[in-house]
Amino acid sequence: MSFYSMFKKKKHREEYNTAAVIGKPTNVNHDIHVTVTEEGVLEGLPSSWVRQIGTQITKAEQNENPEVVKKVLQYYNFSVKKQNHAAQEIKHIFTENDIAEESKQIDLYMKSKDAHKSKDSNLSDDSSDFERSPLNQNPTLDNNLMQIKNLARSVDNLAIDVEEIEFRKPSNSDDDIYLRRSGLSDDDYMRQIRDICNSGNPLDFYEKTLKDLGSGASGMVFAATRRGTGELVAIKDIDMSKQTKKDLLLSEIKIMKNFKHKNLVNFLDAFVVDYDHLWVVMELLDGGPLTDVVTETVMKEGQIAAVCHEVLQAISYLHNRGTIHRDIKSDNVLLGMDGTVKVTDFGFCANVVGNEQRETMVGTPYWMAPEVVTRQKYGKKVDIWSLGIMIVEMLDGEPPYLREPPIRALYLIAANGRPRIMRGDTCSTALQRFIDRCLEVDVDRRATAEELLRDQFLEGRSELRSLTPLIRAAKKILHKN
Template sequence: MNIGRIFRKNPHRDENGPSVIGHPTNVTQIVHVRRNKETGQLEGLPLAWQRQIGNLFTQAERNNNPDALIHAIKYYNYSMKKKEPEHFKPFVTEQDIDEESEAIDLYMNSDDAHQSRECLTTSNVKILQPTLPELSNRSETLPALPPKQFGNKLKVNNLAKSVEDLTLEAEESPVLRRKTQDYEKTDEDILDELRSICNSGNPNDRYSRSNKDLGAGASGIVFVATDLITRKQVAIKDIDMTKQHRKELLLGEIKILREFKHKNLVNFLDAYMVYDDHLWVVMELLDGGPLTDVVTETVMKEGQIAAVCYEVLQAIHYLHCRGTIHRDIKSDNVLLGMDGIVKVTDFGFCANIVGDEQRQTMVGTPYWMAPEVVTRKQYGKKVDIWSLGIMAIEMIEGEPPYLKEPPLRALYLIAANGRPQIPRWNTLSSDLQSFIDDCLQVDVAKRASADQLLQHSFLNTRIDLSTLTPLIKAAKKILHKA
C-alpha cells in the first residue's frame, strides 16, 4: 500500500507538473459587532441590522445605549425567526428558559443567522457579543422623560411592517431543531397517544353546540356550546390535526393543561378526538371577555385594580409554586365573567382569534416584558411580577408603555430605560405607588415575589369583584359586543 498516496494533501495534483490550486470553499465572512472604545458607537453590524436600526433609532440613542440596542435587535430577530402558529401557548419552566437562552446564542452564531435579502453578500456571518454592563437601576425614582414618538398610530404600524419585512430570513439552524430531531415518534404515534388521553365518548352526547362562534384562527375555530349536564356554557376549540405541523407540541400542551386546576385559571375541562383527525378541546368560558376591553374603554377605580391584581396574583402564585412561569401576563390573557370573576389564560384562545396585530406581533408580546427577558440576565419567575406591574399601568393608563412604538423599538426602550414612566403617577395613592414599585424593580433580587405581593397593603383596598360588571357591560356596548 502506498501510504503517501493515502495522505497526500491534494488529490488533484499532477504527478508530472505543478500543484493545481482549486477555488476556495466554505468561505466565511466573520463580522465582529463591537463598541468603539473612544466613540462608544457600534461597529461591524450586519447590513440587515443597520437597516433596522437606521429606521427606528436616533443617533443619540445608538450612541447612548448601544448595549441595549444590541440586546433588543438580537432578541427581536430571534423571536421573529422563531415565530410559528401555536395551538396554545404552554407555560414554561426555568429549564425551558435556559434552553431558549442557549438557542438564542446558538442561532445568532449560526452560519446563516444574519443573511437577508437586504445583505450585499451571501457570506456567512458570526457575531462576537460585546461585554455588557449591568442595567442601571431606575426603580427608586421616576424614569426620565418619555421617549420620542414616531408619528401617529398608522405610521407606526406601517413602520413596524417595514421592519418585519427586513427581518432576517435564514434557514432554520440545525442546532435549533435538536429536540425535533431527537423526537422519534411519528404523527400516527402522536395521534394514538392523543386518543389515549382524550375522552373516548361522543362530545355531541355531552355538549350542545350553539350558533355562536368566538372566532377562527390558523389552527381551527372556537365555538360556544352548552354542557348538557351542568347547563353551563363552555368554549370548544376544534383543531384540524391535518393542518398541524408540530403535533408533538400540541400533545405536550394538552398534558400540561390537564395538570393545572385553580379557581383563577381558565381550566381545561375535556378533550375529544372527532372523525379521527379533529381534536376538540373543551375549556371554561368566561362571557365577560378579556380585561383588555375594560382597561381600554373604561376607567377603573383603585379598589377594582387591587381586586384584579389580587386574583391574578393567586394564579401566578399557584404556577410559581409548581415551578412554572406564565411569561405572558397581560390584560389580553386575563378573562372576566359577567359577575366579575377573574381568570388567567395562556391557551391562545384570544391570541388566535382577536386580530390585534400590534399586540400580537411577536412570540411573547414585548410591551409587558421585563428587562431581563431582553438581556437574558437573572431570567426566572419574577418576569411575571414585572408583567403584572405593567398590567397595573394598563389599568391606570388604558394601555401599556410604548404600545404605539414598533416592537423592536419597544424592546430597546425596555432594555435601555428599565422602569417606564407613569404619566398619572402623582395621582396614585401611596399604596398603589408602593405596589408598582415592588413589581417594577429592575434589580430582580429587589423585586417582590408573588408570595410577598399577596401580603401587600394595597391589596387590602380591593373591593368586590361584582363592581366590575358595570364596566364589562359598558365596554361591551362601546365595542358592540353586547
C-alpha cells in the same frame, strides 16, 4: 350625562477565497462584534440590522447603549424567525428549564446565516460585501468569482443547517427524524393522545353555537354550551397534522388535566375528531377581556386591587408548579359578568378565545421585563413585571410605549427600566409602593407573587361584583352586547 358616558374614556389604543477548490467548511461562524465609531455609528452589525434601526434608535442612544441595541436587535430578529418557523405550532407550557434552552437558541441564531440575511433582498450581507470589494472590479473574474461565491454560500448554508437541526422548526421530513429519535411514530403519538382524551363524540356533550370566537395559528375556536347545564365553553379545533412536536402536546394535555384553579381558564375536556383533529374544551367567560374595561372605563384603586389579587393567585399557582406564564397582560385576563377574574393563554390553550389583535411580530413586547431581552436573571419574576405593566394599563388605559414600533419599544424597556406612568402622581401611597415592588428592575429585589399577595394595597380591594358595571359599560360602548 348618561350612565355609560360616566365611564367612557375618550382615548383609544390604537470574506471569500478565490481558490478553485473549496473544501468542507470548518468552524463556520458569523459572530457579531459590535463597536461604536466616534460619530456614534454602530459597526459590526449585519447591514439588514442597521437598516432596521432606521430612525427608531438615535445615534446618541446607539453610542450610549451599544450592547443594549445589539441585544434588542438580536432578540427581535430571533423572535421574528422563531414565530415565522412556528406559525402552526401551539404555545407550550414554559418552565425555568426552558430559559437556558431558549438562550442557547438565541446564541446559535447569532452564528447562523439567518442573522446576516437582509429582509429586503435574497442577498446575504456577505454577498453585499463581496459586490463592494476590490475583487469585483475586474470584470474578467466576475463570472468565476460569482460561481465560487454561490458554491461557498451553498456549502456554508448546508453546514449551518446541519448544525441547527435541533433549533429550527422541523419540516415534515425533519419531523420524521425527530420522531424516530424518540422511538415513536406519528401514529404512536396520536394513539396515546387518543387514549387520554374523552373517547366519546364531543357533539353528544356539547352543542355548538353560532358564535365563532376567532382563529389562531393552530386552529379555529368556537363557542358551545354543555348539554344539560347550558354552561358556556370555548372549543379549540387543533389540526394535529400541522403539529410537529406531538410529544410535547401529549405531555401538556396530561399536565393541563391536573391544572385546576379558580383564577385560571381551566381545561375541561379533550376529544380526537376525524383522526387528526384535537378538540380542546375550555371555560369561557361572558364578560370579555380586561382590555375592554381598561381602554373604555376608568377603574378605581379598589377595583385595580381586586383584579391584581385574583391574577396574583393564578400566577402563584402556576409558579408553584414550575410554570411561567410569560404573557400577563389585560388581553389574557378574562372577566365574567359577575366580576370573576381568570387568566388564560398559557400552555397549549393559548388564544383559546382567538384574541390576537394586538400580537406583533415579536410577540407582545410592551409588557416584557428588561431581563427577557438582556437574558440576565430571567425567571418567574417576569410575570410580576408584566403584572406591574398591566396596572399601568388599568391606570392609563394602555401600556407604556404602545404607540412605539416594537424595536424602539424593546430598546426603551431595556435601556430605561421602569417606565413613566401618566397617572402615577394621582395614585395612593399604597398603590405606588405596590407598583414599585412589581416594576423593580433589580430582579433580586422584585417581589414574588406570594409576597405581593400579603401587600397592604390588596387589603383595600373592592368586591369582584364592583367590576360588573364597568364590564357592562365597556360592552355598551364597544357594541358587544
